[in-house]
Amino acid sequence: MPTMRRLVALLLGTRCSRTDSARVTDSRGLAVLLGAALVVGALFAPWYALDFGPAARDALSSQANELPGAFADFAKQFLTLLPDRLEANAWSAFERTDIVLLAMAIAAAFAALLNRLEIAATAGAVAFVNTAWVMVQRPGSSEYVSLGWGAWLALAGALLIVVASKLGGESQAASAYVPPLDPSMPAPVAPAPVLGDPASSVAPPRI
DSSP states (O other): OHHHHHHHHHHHHHHHHHHHHHHHHHHHHHHHHHHHHHHHHHTTSEEEEEEOOHHHHHHHHHHHTTSOHHHHHHHHHHHHHSOSEEEEEHHHHOSSHHHHHHHHHHHHHHHHHTTOHHHHHHHHHHHHHHHHHHHHSOSSOTTTEEEOHHHHHHHHHHHHHHHHHHHHHHHHHHHTOOOOOOTTSOOOOOOOOOOSOGGGOOOOOOO
């Protein structure tokens, strides 16, 4: 009886581990979908900002003074019409990076729905590398061009896709592990098959 109880407990533990594995997979998929949504939403947010502060206006004004008389006056009047800050989202700032990020977000979302999270991890890594590259290689001088919050949102979404796919896979592998039987535990002995009713059996004749 103790042996049978241990076997039943082991079977129940295996079933629970499979249930936990399914829950982990569901949480991984939801996290990947959230990361993909962040990447798509970041495309509509400001990525770069051009600041026309006093230092920038003085530099542009000094350059305008080098123009001929009429052009210099026109340039100075144009500077007065400029706002203090101009922002550009991903759609207006890039030619191909925005399309790449959108494609990677869609690929990660479909991979999560199909439970192919290794593909989602690859798509998230591609989105992360592209986002980091355009953040470093910003257009114009860093003195006047600053990063908007859309770039950081896309970077966080891509990182969430990668982390959810990788760490979830390790958790799923750990939960699917079934410990081996204890060598000291005696193996269960199957009962001998009953061929017939002992009461109705006839003894063989004596020779």
